[in-house]
Amino acid sequence: MADNSRPARPVVLGQNQYGKAENRVVRITRDGDTHHIKDLNVSVALSGDMDEVHTSGSNASVLPTDTTKNTVFAFAKEHGIDSAEQFGIHLARHFVTSQPAIHRARIRVEEYAWERIEHAGRGAHSFVRTGQETRLAQITYDGSSWEVVSGLKDLTVLNSTDSEFWGYVKDKYTTLPEAHDRILATDVSARWRFDWTDDAEKTPDWDESYEQVKKHMLQAFAETYSLSLQQTLYQMGTRIIEHRAEIDEVRFSLPNKHHFLVDLEPFGLKNDNEVYLAADRPYGLIEATVLREGREARIPADLTNL
Numbered sequence: 001m002a003d004n005s006r007p008a009r010p011v012v013l014g015q016n017q018y019g020k021a022e023n024r025v026v027r028i029t030r031d032g033d034t035h036h037i038k039d040l041n042v043s044v045a046l047s048g049d050m051d052e053v054h055t056s057g058s059n060a061s062v063l064p065t066d067t068t069k070n071t072v073f074a075f076a077k078e079h080g081i082d083s084a085e086q087f088g089i090h091l092a093r094h095f096v097t098s099q100p101a102i103h104r105a106r107i108r109v110e111e112y113a114w115e116r117i118e119h120a121g122r123g124a125h126s127f128v129r130t131g132q133e134t135r136l137a138q139i140t141y142d143g144s145s146w147e148v149v150s151g152l153k154d155l156t157v158l159n160s161t162d163s164e165f166w167g168y169v170k171d172k173y174t175t176l177p178e179a180h181d182r183i184l185a186t187d188v189s190a191r192w193r194f195d196w197t198d199d200a201e202k203t204p205d206w207d208e209s210y211e212q213v214k215k216h217m218l219q220a221f222a223e224t225y226s227l228s229l230q231q232t233l234y235q236m237g238t239r240i241i242e243h244r245a246e247i248d249e250v251r252f253s254l255p256n257k258h259h260f261l262v263d264l265e266p267f268g269l270k271n272d273n274e275v276y277l278a279a280d281r282p283y284g285l286i287e288a289t290v291l292r293e294g295r296e297a298r299i300p301a302d303l304t305n306l
């Protein structure tokens, strides 16, 4: 036992609060083939009669931060997420009214907005994060030849179904369960090289080309029934090469943004592919070039250098 019987010191505890910060909860609501998504980052801060835990080490009034995290995920299942405000109000009321020692709850919510990807395929379960991507361009000229590489980064997309991953190698370190219906999400980083050498007749409409490449990328993402992110990547590149004659080469760097189903069994709740933890790291990183046949690959392997 630690000896806490030290002489009284002229010290008092000031404002204090505690809780679990940045609970990344994704709630999918399935209405047949049409899915709806709510994507929140929820931070809980509780305060009240918390002197003892600080000064004597007694945890008798402490609802664990781990429990506050579980409550966020369980509420997403039990009550759904209507709006950030409504969800926050519900949580705050719960903590203050259910715990005598908690007198104040501050719930901060960031909500990430998604819009649907319009496409010709089946279902409505493909989304793009709104207003996010950065457009890129790199022009190189050595006095005789030109190289134009365009690109984008941070184009965040998500399919809430039509993604599987199974049949992979299993060695003694493999624990990953096979997935037959998972979320597939990535922040697309891509660069594409034009087949262009200062030929005024053939100068692409750069803005139009950018919009079209982005459209094809999104549609291929939405319409591919994916057995791996690698397969989706290849379809995205193929669609660009097949539809855009001005482009010879596309390189992608795609982080696999893992979404783990939250185990709600301990709370007597069944998670029917509805409530996910959006993990930020580590992430899979899938990178490849898709080329027009007969052309040379010139975009470097590491896109951070471009």
Ligand SMILES: O=c1[nH]c(=O)c2[nH]c(=O)[nH]c2[nH]1
Binding pocket: 165, 176, 227, 228, 229, 230, 256, 284
């Ligand atoms: O689409 C995927 N490709 C992989 O190579 C991989 N590896 C892994 O663990 N999950 C996934 N998902």
